[in-house]
Amino acid sequence: MHSEFDLITRFLAPASAGSEAGVELGVGDDCALLEPTPGERLAVSVDTSVADVHFPASAPPHAIGHRALAVSLSDLAAMGARARWCVMSLTLPEADGDWVADFADGFHALCRTTGVALTGGDVSRGELAVGVTVMGEVPPAMALTRAGARPGDxxxxxxxxxxxxxxxxxxxxxxxxxxxxxxxxxxxxxxxxxxxxxxxxxxxxxxxxxxxxxxxxxxxxxxxxxxxxxxxxxxxxxxxxxxxxxxxxxxxxxxxxxxxxxxxxxxxxxxxxxxxxxxxxxxxxxxxxxxxxxxxxxxxxxxxxxxxxxxxxxxxx
Ligand SMILES: [Mg+2]
Incomplete structure (x- = not known):
């Protein structure tokens, strides 16, 4: 791993983590340690956004960061889940610090407005792609699935x-x-x-x-x-x-x-x-x-x- 990539990893570290966010241990160790709300169901979903397949590679980096998180969070929304945590896998063709700083701004801004904590990340070299796994919570039997529609609804x-x-x-x-x-x-x-x-x-x-x-x-x-x-x-x-x-x-x-x-x-x-x-x-x-x-x-x-x-x-x- 190049040192530039280590630098980039720091851009992706969360602005804050603590007991309020349900994060006992965030970015920096082998795993994050999360504190789920007792009795609630964990809702988990992953989406990968690939440059020039899901978004234009030349889009503003902050929009790419926002969008990659937004499309994953949309799946939590569709389940009626409250968004809590996310982890990200970023693949980049080159280590461009300015690009990543702008990308991270867009990603973190949406984290803040939605109350989601970024609890882990991974950066590797390759074609531009962003994978985001989101985790949320929903009380038992309250999740909105696709299977509940009834005639007359x-x-x-x-x-x-x-x-x-x-x-x-x-x-x-x-x-x-x-x-x-x-x-x-x-x-x-x-x-x-x-x-x-x-x-x-x-x-x-x-x-x-x-x-x-x-x-x-x-x-x-x-x-x-x-x-x-x-x-x-x-x-x-x-x-x-x-x-x-x-x-x-x-x-x-x-x-x-x-x-x-x-x-x-x-x-x-x-x-x-x-x-x-x-x-x-x-x-x-x-x-x-x-x-x-x-x-x-x-x-x-x-x-x-x-x-x-x-x-x-x-x-x-
Ligand atoms: Mg969906």
Whole structure:
């Protein structure tokens, strides 16, 4: 291991660790020692973001750091888990201290706003890629799985759709201003952790939208053994999406585009209003976009010509 990489490892050390964060021993030893809350379930997920597959290699380093953590945290949000800890594996083509300092700024900033402690890291040389394992907690029987949707449940989605695909389109056109709403949605997604916790006890099932609404809805219906009638006109479109892609393109992006990291949930109709009230308190809309049916299959939209995100046949950003 080169000395530059030792230097980089220091950039990745957490700003703070202590009993408050549930960290008995953080970065620096062979393992971290964590203090899980007694009686709670540990929710664990890992995501690897690869340059020019999941994000543009030339994106601002702080956005790459933010995004790599955000996409992993989105899975905790989709389980209704409270995010607690993470570990990161960073692969870099060269030891560029300025790049890593900016990357670490983005990563640590999201750690702070979400209350997550980075408790371990690993740096190696190779093609740019970031693997992030996240750990969260949820009380027994409170986790929001994909398998709980029941016929008659409402289907609803947090926030707005299509921003990930719209932002990617703007990036390809040469837009580089991160203040552009669509570019923010693509490169700086906000994991819906607070919403996930707020939906505990109300939602019957949940999944985060990483591969596209239609694809992830298919996963949810399959896991629950149900079907759905979707109302495509009800899909809440991201700010600037129609201007960027036109009306049909915007609707297609909302339906099939990936990288939105919103939560798709099902709820008994009697719970919808309370769920909307709780999320409105966070400034987040929850829009009803369909109804769960006993008959399998998806109606209300044409059979998808786009299967959503696929890793191997997929094109690079
Ligand atoms: Mg997911």
């Amino acid at each position: 409402c289907l609803a989605v947090t926030g707005f759709l299509g921003g990930g695909a719209g932002g990617l389109a703007r990036w390809r056109e040469g837009e580089r201003d991160l203040a552009t709403p669509l570019l923010r949605r693509y490169l700086l997604p906000q994991p819906r952790l607070v919403a996930g916790v707020a939906l505990r006890g109300l939602a019957s099932s949940a999944i985060d939208i990483s591969d596209g609404l239609q694809a992830d809805l298919g996963h949810l219906c399959q896991a629950s053994g149900v079907g759905v009638v979707l109302s495509p006109d009800a899909l809440p479109l991201a700010e600037g999406l129609v201007e960027a892609l036109g009306e049909p393109g915007a609707r297609q992006a909302a339906l099939c585009g990936g990288d939105d990291y919103e939560l798709l949930v099902t709820l008994p109709p009697a719970c919808l209003e309370e769920a909307q009230r709780r999320l409105a308190a966070q400034g987040l809309p929850l829009t009803e976009i369909g109804r769960i049916t006993a008959e399998p299959g998806m109606s209300g939209v044409e059979a998808s010509t786009s299967p959503g995100w696929r890793h191997f046949p997929g094109e690079a950003p």
